[in-house]
Amino acid sequence: MTRHCAYCLKSIEGDEIKKCAGCMRRTYCSRECQVSDWTSKGQSHKIWCKDNIGEEDIDWEVKETEGKGLGVFAKRLLPKHTKIMVDRGYRTIKETPFEFINSLMPHGGTLQEKWDLNSFFTKEGGDNLGIRLARVNHDCRNNATNKFIPDLNSFILVAIKDIQEGEEISIQYYFYNDFSSSKEVRDVRESVIRPKWDINCDSSCICKNKEIIDSIQKGHELDELIFTLPIRTEDDIRESLKKVDELIEMGEKYASGIMPLARTYYDGFQIAITNKNTFPLHKKYIEKYLEACEVIDSKHSSNYAEALQYYNTPHLHKNSY
Numbered sequence: 517m518t519r520h521c522a523y524c525l526k527s528i529e530g531d532e533i534k535k536c537a538g539c540m541r542r543t544y545c546s547r548e549c550q551v552s553d554w555t556s557k558g559q560s561h562k563i564w565c566k567d568n569i570g571e572e573d574i575d576w577e578v579k580e581t582e583g584k585g586l587g588v589f590a591k592r593l594l595p596k597h598t599k600i601m602v603d604r605g606y607r608t609i610k611e612t613p614f615e616f617i618n619s620l621m622p623h624g625g626t627l628q629e630k631w632d633l634n635s636f637f638t639k640e641g642g643d644n645l646g647i648r649l650a651r652v653n654h655d656c657r658n659n660a661t662n663k664f665i666p667d668l669n670s671f672i673l674v675a676i677k678d679i680q681e682g683e684e685i686s687i688q689y690y691f692y693n694d695f696s697s698s699k700e701v702r703d704v705r706e707s708v709i710r711p712k713w714d715i716n717c718d719s720s721c722i723c724k725n726k727e728i729i730d731s732i733q734k735g736h737e738l739d740e741l742i743f744t745l746p747i748r749t750e751d752d753i754r755e756s757l758k759k760v761d762e763l764i765e766m767g768e769k770y771a772s773g774i775m776p777l778a779r780t781y782y783d784g785f786q787i788a789i790t791n792k793n794t795f796p797l798h799k800k801y802i803e804k805y806l807e808a809c810e811v812i813d814s815k816h817s818s819n820y821a822e823a824l825q826y827y828n829t830p831h832l833h834k835n836s837y
């Protein structure tokens with residue numbers, strides 16, 4: 517079986533294939549690549565080796581897909597919440613190996629054009645390019661979602677539903693169903709991303725579904741309301757938590773992925789702990805929050821460590837917002 521070097525992405529065969537002795541899954545073309553992958557700053561295989569992350573050629577493969585250039589396809593059933601891949605984030609063109617960036621779309625474009633098309637803007641880390649992640653195409657009915665983990669300098673790609681063998685793995689490039697953004701922000705994002713990637717949806721696409729669009733809008737209003745409702749009395753708090761539960765229910769139905777949900781779980785936790793009578797209610801929110809962090813983050817990230825602290829010592833976090 518042909519494999520790819522997990523560090524330099526070169527295709528390798530037979531004797532050339534060197535396996536990580538830890539997981540026996542990740543492969544390299546050379547000792548140098550293995551050492552670099554293990555010790556590199558930020559995203560290093562040392563951190564992820566024991567986490568059973570998907571690997572190229574075993575769990576997924578890169579293939580040509582009609583009209584879209586390259587795409588990433590499942591090589592086996594990838595159950596919901598599988599961590600499909602973890603990818604290093606590059607912050608500048610200079611830092612990115614030339615062959616990597618040169619292999620990206622648009623064909624014949626300048627490095628700057630390739631960077632502009634493929635890099636992701638991350639709230640915490642500015643522009644970041646994940647070479648493997650750049651091959652994952654957009655679908656409004658995405659079956660996976662991605663997150664950047666700044667302290668590990670890594671992108672993670674997670675299945676949000678069962679992905680069948682042979683199915684293309686997809687993410688969303690513009691989150692039309694993001695409750696946390698206003699309609700204006702969503703519209704701007706869409707108007708930039710659609711032409712950039714030539715995403716044309718006809719009226720039957722899920723992103724044009726009126727019921728869903730209205731629900732997203734309602735979800736956004738609810739999200740804003742939760743922040744402005746008073747939480748002075750016990751009755752206030754119970755009223756706020758009702759809104760939180762309503763938003764969670766909508767999120768579980770319409771949001772793609774777990775990130776917007778994670779934030780709402782966290783809000784529920786913060787609101788519940790402000791009063792001693794509602795304090796016990798925090799448990800269900802923090803449990804879900806921790807679970808979400810486990811799915812979409814790494815147990816080695818500072819975000820997860822923080823979530824664990826909230827979980828273990830909730831009473832200490834009362835005034836933290």
Ligand SMILES: [Zn+2]
Nearest residue numbers: 521524545549
């Ligand atoms: Zn290599």
Ligand SMILES: [Zn+2]
Nearest residue numbers: 536538539565
């Ligand atoms: Zn390993």
Ligand SMILES: [Zn+2]
Nearest residue numbers: 656717721723
């Ligand atoms: Zn669409």
